[in-house]
Amino acid sequence: MKYIDEFRDGALAxxxxxAIAAEADPGRTYHLMEFxxxxxxxxxRYGIADLLPTSVRMIHGPGCPVCVxxxxxxxxxxxxxxxxxxxxxxxxxxxxxxxxxxxSLLKAKARGGDVRMVYSPADALKLAQAHPDREVVFFAIGxxxxxxxxxxxxxxxxxxxLANFSVVCNHVLTPAAITNILESPEVRQLGTLAxxxxxxxxxxxxxxxxxxxxxxxxxxxxxxxxxxxxxxDVMQAILMLVRQINxxxxxxxxxxxxxxxxxxxxxxxxLVSEVFELRRSFEWRGLGEVPYSALRIRQPFAAFDAExxxxxxxxxxxxxxxxxxxxxxxxxxxxxxxKVFGTLCTPESPIGSCMVSSEGACAAHYSFGRFRExxxxxxxx
Amino acid sequence: xxxxxxxxxxPLDIKHGRVDLSHGSGGRAMAQLVEHLFAAAFxxxxxxxxxxxxxxxxxxxRIVMATDSHVVSPLFFxxxxxxxxSVHGTINDVAMSGAHPLWLAAAFILEExxxxxxxxxxxxxxxxxxxxxxxxxxxxxxxxxxxGKGDGVFITTTGVGVVPPGIAISGDLAxxxxxxxxSGTLGDHGMAVMSQRESLAFVTDLRSDTAALHGLxxxxxxxxxxxxxLRDPTRGGLATTLNEIASQxxxxxxxxxxxVPVQRQVAAACEFLGLDPLYVANExxxxxxxxxxxxxxxxxxxxxxxxxxxAALIGVVTADQHHFVQMHTRFxxxxxxxxxxxxxxxxxx
Numbered sequence: 001m002k003y004i005d006e007f008r009d010g011a012l013a014x015x016x017x018x019a020i021a022a023e024a025d026p027g028r029t030y031h032l033m034e035f036x037x038x039x040x041x042x043x044x045r046y047g048i049a050d051l052l053p054t055s056v057r058m059i060h061g062p063g064c065p066v067c068v069x070x071x072x073x074x075x076x077x078x079x080x081x082x083x084x085x086x087x088x089x090x091x092x093x094x095x096x097x098x099x100x101x102x103x104s105l106l107k108a109k110a111r112g113g114d115v116r117m118v119y120s121p122a123d124a125l126k127l128a129q130a131h132p133d134r135e136v137v138f139f140a141i142g143x144x145x146x147x148x149x150x151x152x153x154x155x156x157x158x159x160x161x162l163a164n165f166s167v168v169c170n171h172v173l174t175p176a177a178i179t180n181i182l183e184s185p186e187v188r189q190l191g192t193l194a195x196x197x198x199x200x201x202x203x204x205x206x207x208x209x210x211x212x213x214x215x216x217x218x219x220x221x222x223x224x225x226x227x228x229x230x231x232x233d234v235m236q237a238i239l240m241l242v243r244q245i246n247x248x249x250x251x252x253x254x255x256x257x258x259x260x261x262x263x264x265x266x267x268x269x270x271l272v273s274e275v276f277e278l279r280r281s282f283e284w285r286g287l288g289e290v291p292y293s294a295l296r297i298r299q300p301f302a303a304f305d306a307e308x309x310x311x312x313x314x315x316x317x318x319x320x321x322x323x324x325x326x327x328x329x330x331x332x333x334x335x336x337x338x339k340v341f342g343t344l345c346t347p348e349s350p351i352g353s354c355m356v357s358s359e360g361a362c363a364a365h366y367s368f369g370r371f372r373e374x375x376x377x378x379x380x381x
Numbered sequence: 382x383x384x385x386x387x388x389x390x391x392p393l394d395i396k397h398g399r400v401d402l403s404h405g406s407g408g409r410a411m412a413q414l415v416e417h418l419f420a421a422a423f424x425x426x427x428x429x430x431x432x433x434x435x436x437x438x439x440x441x442x443r444i445v446m447a448t449d450s451h452v453v454s455p456l457f458f459x460x461x462x463x464x465x466x467s468v469h470g471t472i473n474d475v476a477m478s479g480a481h482p483l484w485l486a487a488a489f490i491l492e493e494x495x496x497x498x499x500x501x502x503x504x505x506x507x508x509x510x511x512x513x514x515x516x517x518x519x520x521x522x523x524x525x526x527x528x529g530k531g532d533g534v535f536i537t538t539t540g541v542g543v544v545p546p547g548i549a550i551s552g553d554l555a556x557x558x559x560x561x562x563x564s565g566t567l568g569d570h571g572m573a574v575m576s577q578r579e580s581l582a583f584v585t586d587l588r589s590d591t592a593a594l595h596g597l598x599x600x601x602x603x604x605x606x607x608x609x610x611l612r613d614p615t616r617g618g619l620a621t622t623l624n625e626i627a628s629q630x631x632x633x634x635x636x637x638x639x640x641v642p643v644q645r646q647v648a649a650a651c652e653f654l655g656l657d658p659l660y661v662a663n664e665x666x667x668x669x670x671x672x673x674x675x676x677x678x679x680x681x682x683x684x685x686x687x688x689x690x691x692a693a694l695i696g697v698v699t700a701d702q703h704h705f706v707q708m709h710t711r712f713x714x715x716x717x718x719x720x721x722x723x724x725x726x727x728x729x730x
């Protein structure tokens with residue numbers, strides 16, 4: 001496949017691995033956080049950890065949209081499906097996120113809720129047109145990448161004057177989450193979380209551009225390299241970060257030039273700001289309340305805001321006490337540090353949200369990497 | 382009042398007619414449906430006896446039996462339909478013991494309102510598949526459920542076969558050092574079906590690989606009777622099948638991503654839907670595990686058969702108390718190929 005195979009080339013990967021090993025100083029550790037779940041997935045799926053020297057340590061960040069969705073918000077979706085009897089449309093990843101009372105959207109579906117998996121918000125809009133007698137609610141999640149399509153369907157619903165379509169907006173903002181991590185006591189005071197640099201988001205940056213990260217480089221002296229989601233992109237970004245750190249630089253560099261510019265997509269940004277405005281505060285699973293970190297639907301489009309339409313109120317629900325998702329999402333802990341990892345909490349019956357999406361740190365480690373903890377495999381030739 | 386209602390004396394209107402509740406009532410309408418549609422298509426000496434059961438001669442050897450229900454949506458897809466699928470699926474389940482399949486039984490659950498023209502297409506496709514495979518459908522049953530309580534048609538087929546003497550094939554016989562072989566490209570069926578789903582229809586010339594594999598199996602065991610495990614990687618794909626065998630045999634597996642045959646269109650479709658071809662269903666492929674020293678001979682025999690031309694050696698069985706299936710990635714790393722958790726759901730980002 002063109003534009004895919006070139007970025008998964010094993011020979012090039014070995015060259016990059018050699019370069020990283022040659023340039024990384026064995027006397028120190030490079031703590032690099034990949035913010036995005038897409039990077040976490042690539043690292044696990046292609047076995048990138050096997051190609052890195054021990055001095056390079058990857059820390060999984062909170063950039064998995066499903067993982068940061070708080071229980072209270074999933075409860076809203078379940079309430080809409082079971083009590084308000086709406087057709088609840090959402091992305092496949094959301095269906096298994098554990099909510100209160102042992103429920104998830106998938107379990108709500110089994111209890112008679114009309115929950116539909118869609119590939120795009122446009123499909124949710126089509127559902128509303130096909131079922132004029134039913135309320136159709138799109139449960140919108142994701143970072144800046146999935147926000148413009150949601151804005152588009154809200155505008156389209158307004159143009160069509162659809163009376164039975166609305167959206168629960170859970171869209172969140174990447175820069176706010178990065179600031180939250182950099183400002184967290186673990187990083188600033190306690191020094192329990194060493195962070196030497198970031199692999200910056202791929203798809204998110206196509207929308208917001210590379211400019212928003214310049215603040216982190218300048219203010220916090222952390223190098224950022226924006227990288228694509230293919231495994232060679234990740235390897236190249238690691239090499240670029242190692243070089244910046246070795247040279248004492250803290251700059252925003254763009255490895256993903258085939259898709260990301262400094263300004264990003266101005267058109268998408270305009271669309272988003274037409275339909276959405278900042279929430280004063282929003283709860284993130286793992287990070288807690290983060291100020292100005294999420295979007296809500298603006299007043300002129302209030303008719304399509306399911307929270308207003310159904311008078312929904314989000315209740316904050318604490319995570320399971322044994323679950324370490326919070327610390328894992330902040331990069332303070334590794335999935336293997338969690339007591340329930342792989343025992344009570346598995347992809348079949350996740351307790352924490354990091355075990356749900358294949359981008360989640362726990363699910364990625366469980367599905368692709370847990371043999372590393374055991375390492376007893378004897379291949380017989 | 383006459384027991385024969387005028388409606389039912391008329392011939393079955395296959396072109397415009399629809400299944401109604403009387404077609405499952407046990408009355409004349411049902412008899413007419415069975416006679417004109419099923420018996421006419423499946424036509425064989427056992428059905429001709431018109432009994433509720435088939436009286437069969439005693440076969441020689443060890444008997445195997447398998448059953449499989451088919452609920453595919455959409456009912457018709459590129460390269461096949463639920464009809465031929467229901468014949469191939471059960472023949473393959475029987476054949477994966479090394480057996481020669483002899484007879485099939487078929488049970489239909491029809492939904493009220495289902496077009497008789499579609500039912501005829503399906504039944505004809507089953508008849509064709511059974512006749513091509515040389516495995517007659519010797520008995521059957523039909524039920525009708527109210528509209529909204531089915532999905533058009535569900536078909537359950539049961540098959541009986543006999544295992545030739547000297548053949549011992551079972552999921553618990555894989556041994557460390559054995560070779561893992563697949564009979565061809567993976568994921569064709571699943572992606573062909575998915576390309577037709579209303580919510581994500583995409584244009585492709587992909588066709589389902591649905592096929593009866595007993596001929597290929599016969600050729601394989603004739604050449605290499607030492608084959609230890611055979612299984613068709615249907616739902617859950619290759620990954621699931623290898624994990625099943627690994628736990629049954631209490632071994633591990635190590636496969637090589639670059640050696641696993643996947644068609645370019647399948648790889649591309651999986652790429653944009655966020656799916657992994659290792660987990661996508663096949664209906665005309667098998668996995669074989671064989672002692673390493675016999676693998677070359679087995680590959681030759683498979684490649685000489687039309688359904689095994691792209692057969693490939695993809696890995697080895699390992700000693701592993703955790704029964705992990707692992708893979709050398711094309712990229713140069715190593716990872717687990719785990720059981721599928723839930724359904725394969727698309728990633729959003």
